[in-house]
Amino acid sequence: MASAAGERITFVDGKMVVPARPVIPFIEGDGTGSDIWRAAVKVIDRAVEVCWREKRRIIWKEVYAGEKAFRETGNWLPQETIEAFQEYRVGIKGPLTTPVGEGIRSLNVALRVILDLYACVRPIRYFPGVPSPVKEPQKVDMVVFRENTEDVYTGFELEEGKKETKNLIDYLAKSYGWEIRPDSGIGVKPISKSGSRRLIRAAIDYALSKGRRSVTLVHKGNIQKFTEGAFRKWGYELAKEAYPDRVVTWEEAGGKSPEGKIVIKDTIADIFFQQTLLRPDEFDVIATMNLNGDYMSDALAAQVGGIGMAPGGNINYENGFAIFEATHGTAPKYAGLDKVNPSSLILSGAMMLDYMGWAEAARRIEGGLERTIAAKRVTYDLARLMDGAQEVSCSQFGNLICENMER
């Protein structure tokens, strides 16, 4: 179906079919969202124009969520917004305020769950010149696949002192002999075989298609045997069953990946944090559960320059639905000041272009960003940590990326 001058992206036989003028819904976002969106859309449009002139163009369609939606419709996440993402399949969003005490715990979590965007994909790589707290940030080049729809994020929690909590504590004591202190709150941690397998499959497929070296399953299976330990077990089973000729285990490979194959290995979450600081080059694609993935992606992002730089995408590889997003929050104290770093949303736009198969434009954006940082003309967050840098506004930074992508 066409909208204005554009067409829908479709998904046929497991592949994205992207027209020359795809309609892409976007949520500008709250707080600094409009500042970073203005800069990002200019950069994305320019990259497409530089690569294909008038042959290709994104037809943007604004949809609402968060404060703007609440002001206009009284609803934080209108049904039309969800339907637009379903109809047009691929979208992008800025940060959204999490309404306090409004029933919805987080609009971001709600969108991921409603659209079943089960893989949160966060590539983490270093752009030379970006200030980093570690000695060799250039050794960090990982892509985290975080399961997005289960684990403690399902919100199955009961409050301390409530009747239903007491009932559950009594039931667990009676039925399982589990002694839980009566003044406890309770949370449930579901980790399913199907949910784990589809996430790990996405990580392995990604590693194979991008010529990566390894997939590491990160878990606390030594303690949580039937949830995190099972995730590990199901991962190895899947690799053996579905990729017998393309994936080898660490032991089988003797620590080295044979030509054309990737290594599947695993590590315990606490050791992972230590190893990624000490020997980051031993890790490549990471597959993990929701809570571990949340901590890990932010810790890894910090190694390469932090929150203003990290892109992300929430993807369902089985039907093609995807929403790419800035991974930081709304930074409300800077709203409307044209000040914050738009790189997270810009790089999320580059991820989206890659996902659409418009990789040339994605590389243009990365090149433009690299050259802008190398010239030390950066937003306040980087300027305050870089010697001899010139601080530029959010929009100026976007304009510089546009200029630098043409070289």
Ligand code: NAP
């Ligand atoms: P935040 O908005 O991410 O801001 C925390 C700090 O991070 C800022 O004060 C700023 O640090 C830095 N920062 C954030 N974005 C930046 C950017 N683009 N460029 C440079 N620096 C940036 O976190 P928060 O204050 O905890 O959360 C505010 C709201 O955002 C809350 O409603 C929260 O729920 C929501 N949130 C949304 C998302 C999402 O939509 N995905 C994610 C997280 C939080 P300095 O002050 O040091 O300069």
